[in-house]
Amino acid sequence: MLRLGKLESKVENIYNGTVGNLTNGISTTTPSATNPEKVNVADLLNGAQEKCELPPLDGFPHCEGKVKWMKEMWRSDSCYSNYGVDGSTCSFFIYLSEVENWCPRLPWRTKTLGEDIDRRRQAEVRTNFDELYRVMSQREEFRWMMLRIKRMAEPWVSAIRSLAEKQNLVKRQKKKILVHLGLLTKESGFKIAENAFSGGPLGELVQWSDLITTLYLLGHDVRISASIAELKEIMRKVMGNKSSCPTQGDKVVELIYIDIVGLTQFKKTLGPSWVHYQCMLRVLDSFGTEPEFNHAHYAQSKGHKTPWGKWNLNPQQFNTMFPHTPDNSFLGFVVEQHLNASDISHIDDIKRQNQSLVYGKVDNFWKDKKKYLDVIHSYMEVHGTVHGTSTVHLPGYVENHGILSGRDLQFLLRETKLFVGLSFPYEGPAPLEAIANGCAFLNPKFNPPKSSKNTDFFKGKPTLRELTSQHPYAEVYIGEPHVWTVDIENPAEVERAIRSILSQKIEPYLPSSSRVRGCCRESTPSSRTRTSVMVR
Structure with a gap:
C-alpha cells in the first residue's frame, strides 16, 4: 500500500510540478465535476488578469505549446467558451491547468486542501471484505x-x-x-x-x-x-x-x-x-x-x-x-506467506525435509532438464506440482503432487529446502514465496542473456531489457544464501551450490516491498x- 502512494506522488510531480502529500494521500485535483468551475470573468475584469504571471513550467513540457495552440484555436469549439475561456492568456492558462491539466495551477487559483475535500465524499478505511x-x-x-x-x-x-x-x-x-x-x-x-x-x-x-x-x-x-x-x-x-x-x-x-x-x-x-x-x-x-x-x-x-x-x-x-x-x-x-491464525500457530513446527520442489507446473517446462535434476536428486528428493496426466518429461523419481491449493503449497514449501528453477517461467512471484517460506532458490543463469533479440517469448514486447537469469530481481536484490544463480548445464557448479545450501540453515526472507x-x-x-x- 505504501508503494502505490509513492508512485502516485512521483508521477504527480512529473506532470504537475507539485509535491504530493504522502501522509494523507491527497494532492491537488481538477475542479469538482458536479459543479464545473469556469474561469471567473468578473475576477479577470477586477484585476485578476494582473495576477496571471505564469508559474515555473518544470514538469509540464507541453504547457507552452498548448497555450500557443489555444490562442489560435480556442474558437474552434464552443466547449472552450462553455468552460469560461474568453481569449485572454489567463483564461487559456486556467483552462489548461484546471480542466485539462497541461499546465501548473496559478497560485492564486489553488484551492486549499480542506475546500477540495469538503466538495467530495471522503474515503474511509475498510476492514470488512x-x-x-x-x-x-x-x-x-x-x-x-x-x-x-x-x-x-x-x-x-x-x-x-x-x-x-x-x-x-x-x-x-x-x-x-x-x-x-x-x-x-x-x-x-x-x-x-x-x-x-x-x-x-x-x-x-x-x-x-x-x-x-x-x-x-x-x-x-x-x-x-x-x-x-x-x-x-x-x-x-x-x-x-x-x-x-x-x-x-x-x-x-x-x-x-x-x-x-x-x-x-x-x-x-x-x-x-x-x-x-x-x-x-x-x-x-x-x-x-x-x-x-x-x-x-x-x-x-x-x-x-x-x-x-x-x-x-x-x-x-x-x-x-x-x-x-x-x-x-x-x-x-x-x-503470500501467512496463513490463517490456526495455521500460523503450528506452521513453524513443521520440520524441513531433505527435499526439493521444482518450479514448473507444466510438463513441457521439464523438457531436457533430466541431467540437471539428476544432480539434485543425488542429494535430495525431488517433488513437483505438475498439472494433468501428461508427465512424460518428469523423471521417474519425481514425487508429483499435482496442482495444490495456495494453503497446501505454503505447507509444502515450509518442509522443503530447495526451490528449483527450470529457466522458465521468467520473473514470476513463486520464487519469492519460496524464499519467504525458508527455501533456497536455485536460479538458472542465462549466457548469453535472453531478450527480444534471441528469445521468441520476448519478441514484440516493448523492451530491449536482457535477462541474465530466470529471475534477475532475486539474483541482484536478494542473492545468497537465499538465491543461488548457477549454470544448470554445469553439473559441478550445481553441486557446489547444493552442498553450500545443505551446509547451512536458511531463514525465511521477505523483501519489505513485498509485504502487505x-x-x-x-x-x-x-x-x-x-x-x-x-x-x-
Whole structure:
C-alpha cells in the first residue's frame, strides 16, 4: 500500500510540478465535476488578469505549446467558451491547468486542501471484505483472485489498521476507480481465468488481486470489468463525446487501472473521447515499456514493430511487477506467506525435509532438464506440482503432487529446502514465496542473456531489457544464501551450490516491498496527471 502512494506522488510531480502529500494521500485535483468551475470573468475584469504571471513550467513540457495552440484555436469549439475561456492568456492558462491539466495551477487559483475535500465524499478505511466478495463472487473469472484475497484477509486487515494508526488517512478523496482486466476478457483469447486452476500463469492475477484489495481497503469506489460489454456499460455516458473538451458533469471515472490488452479495448470503445482519459490511465505491465517503444514517432523511426507499444503515455504510467527500470513505476505484489491464525500457530513446527520442489507446473517446462535434476536428486528428493496426466518429461523419481491449493503449497514449501528453477517461467512471484517460506532458490543463469533479440517469448514486447537469469530481481536484490544463480548445464557448479545450501540453515526472507504493509502504504493514489499514472 505504501508503494502505490509513492508512485502516485512521483508521477504527480512529473506532470504537475507539485509535491504530493504522502501522509494523507491527497494532492491537488481538477475542479469538482458536479459543479464545473469556469474561469471567473468578473475576477479577470477586477484585476485578476494582473495576477496571471505564469508559474515555473518544470514538469509540464507541453504547457507552452498548448497555450500557443489555444490562442489560435480556442474558437474552434464552443466547449472552450462553455468552460469560461474568453481569449485572454489567463483564461487559456486556467483552462489548461484546471480542466485539462497541461499546465501548473496559478497560485492564486489553488484551492486549499480542506475546500477540495469538503466538495467530495471522503474515503474511509475498510476492514470488512463483504462488499468486495459480493462483487467478485458474481464472476467466475474472479474466483482465483477472490480465493487468494480470502486466504490473506487477516494480514491485509492488520496492515490497513497499522497504516491508519501510523499515518493520517482522513480527509482523503474517495475516487471512482475503474479496474479493467483486459487479460480476462474473452476477446483476449488468453483463457487465463479458465486455466488458473490447471497450471496456467498466475503472476498477473497475483498482482491484480493485490491491487484490487488495496484500493478497496483504502476506501475507494472500485468498479471491476472483465468484458468489453461491462466496459461499455460503465463508460456509455461519455462514449459519444466528440467535443474537444472533457464531458461536463459528474465524472464517470477518475482513475483507471488497466493492462495493455485492455488499453486497446478501451481506446476502441471510447473512440475520439479516449484522449480525455489518458491522464487517468495506470497500466499494469509486467515486463515494462521502455520510452523508445512508448513514443510512437520515435518507435516508428527506429523500426520497432511491437503490438504492445506506441501509446505516447508518460513512461511512469506503466507499472511493473519488479523494479526493472526507473523509467517505469514499480507497483509490485504481495508475497503470500501467512496463513490463517490456526495455521500460523503450528506452521513453524513443521520440520524441513531433505527435499526439493521444482518450479514448473507444466510438463513441457521439464523438457531436457533430466541431467540437471539428476544432480539434485543425488542429494535430495525431488517433488513437483505438475498439472494433468501428461508427465512424460518428469523423471521417474519425481514425487508429483499435482496442482495444490495456495494453503497446501505454503505447507509444502515450509518442509522443503530447495526451490528449483527450470529457466522458465521468467520473473514470476513463486520464487519469492519460496524464499519467504525458508527455501533456497536455485536460479538458472542465462549466457548469453535472453531478450527480444534471441528469445521468441520476448519478441514484440516493448523492451530491449536482457535477462541474465530466470529471475534477475532475486539474483541482484536478494542473492545468497537465499538465491543461488548457477549454470544448470554445469553439473559441478550445481553441486557446489547444493552442498553450500545443505551446509547451512536458511531463514525465511521477505523483501519489505513485498509485504502487505508495504503494499498498503504505497497504494494511496492520485489522478491529476496528463497521460498516465495511479489513486490517493
